Amino acid sequence: MVDESGRDEDAYEAVFSALAHPARRRVLLTIYFNGGSMAAGEIAAVFSHAWQTTTRHLQILEAAGLLSSARDGRMRIYHLERKRLDLVRDWLAHFSITPDPAKETP
Amino acid sequence: MVDESGRDEDAYEAVFSALAHPARRRVLLTIYFNGGSMAAGEIAAVFSHAWQTTTRHLQILEAAGLLSSARDGRMRIYHLERKRLDLVRDWLAHFSITPDPAKETP
DNA sequence: TCAATATTCAGCGTACATGCTGAATATAGT
DNA sequence: ACTATATTCAGCATGTACGCTGAATATTGA
Numbered sequence: 001m002v003d004e005s006g007r008d009e010d011a012y013e014a015v016f017s018a019l020a021h022p023a024r025r026r027v028l029l030t031i032y033f034n035g036g037s038m039a040a041g042e043i044a045a046v047f048s049h050a051w052q053t054t055t056r057h058l059q060i061l062e063a064a065g066l067l068s069s070a071r072d073g074r075m076r077i078y079h080l081e082r083k084r085l086d087l088v089r090d091w092l093a094h095f096s097i098t099p100d101p102a103k104e105t106p
Numbered sequence: 107m108v109d110e111s112g113r114d115e116d117a118y119e120a121v122f123s124a125l126a127h128p129a130r131r132r133v134l135l136t137i138y139f140n141g142g143s144m145a146a147g148e149i150a151a152v153f154s155h156a157w158q159t160t161t162r163h164l165q166i167l168e169a170a171g172l173l174s175s176a177r178d179g180r181m182r183i184y185h186l187e188r189k190r191l192d193l194v195r196d197w198l199a200h201f202s203i204t205p206d207p208a209k210e211t212p
Numbered sequence: 213t214c215a216a217t218a219t220t221c222a223g224c225g226t227a228c229a230t231g232c233t234g235a236a237t238a239t240a241g242t
Numbered sequence: 243a244c245t246a247t248a249t250t251c252a253g254c255a256t257g258t259a260c261g262c263t264g265a266a267t268a269t270t271g272a
Binding site for chain 2: 259260261262263268269270
Binding site: 145146147150157158161162165177179180181182 | 217218219220221
């Protein structure tokens with residue numbers, strides 16, 4: 001079961017919180033421009049933070065469902081979970097549909 | 107000049123942080139379903155929080171550019187700023203374009 | 213001007229986020 | 243088994259977020 005449920009409020013909270021930090025947005029973009037997958041060490045190398053700090057950012061992103069990971073030998077490969085980003089994009093798309101015009105400011 | 111600049115990192119941070127809190131997402135949806143505009147008191151009435159707490163959420167949303175406000179007599183009308191939501195939606199849309207396939211995991 | 217209504221400001225306590233450092237774990241290669 | 247490599251865990255200091263309460267401000271109507 002990959003993730004059939006996860007469309008609750010908590011998911012939104014986790015994802016938006018994860019995206020709130022510049023370093024984490026940059027992690028996502030970095031992985032994206034690398035083709036969608038990247039080793040933890042490679043990602044950490046991009047930042048001036050201590051690598052342990054990046055590790056935690058990766059864990060937060062994974063907990064939010066924005067990344068998934070798998071060991072490959074002695075390194076861990078993270079890769080982007082587009083579906084989760086789509087969840088948020090769809091939430092935002094709500095607001096692009098013109099709302100009920102019957103209730104304009106009275 | 108409505109908002110020609112505001113496409114920097116800080117804008118993303120403010121908007122994603124603002125969206126990270128369930129109460130603030132609910133504020134946006136509430137205003138949206140009310141037709142796009144709503145008085146502060148009306149909004150506060152929706153929540154079980156102390157109204158001062160909601161005030162602060164409204165300020166955070168306004169600081170993030172997701173709401174704008176104007177006095178109308180003795181009440182303050184907040185209304186939704188769709189453009190700001192679009193800013194974020196566009197950021198997320200990046201990831202829906204298939205990235206450079208030349209760099210697949212080697 | 214006075215009282216009522218609508219909203220905001222200021223300050224407090226608790227909890228969590230984020231950076232760090234040092235120690236621990238797991239795998240690969242000799 | 244031993245060492246180097248790659249990553250994670252644990253704990254600490256600082257700062258900020260979020261709820262609250264009490265006081266302040268602004269506008270309306272008598």
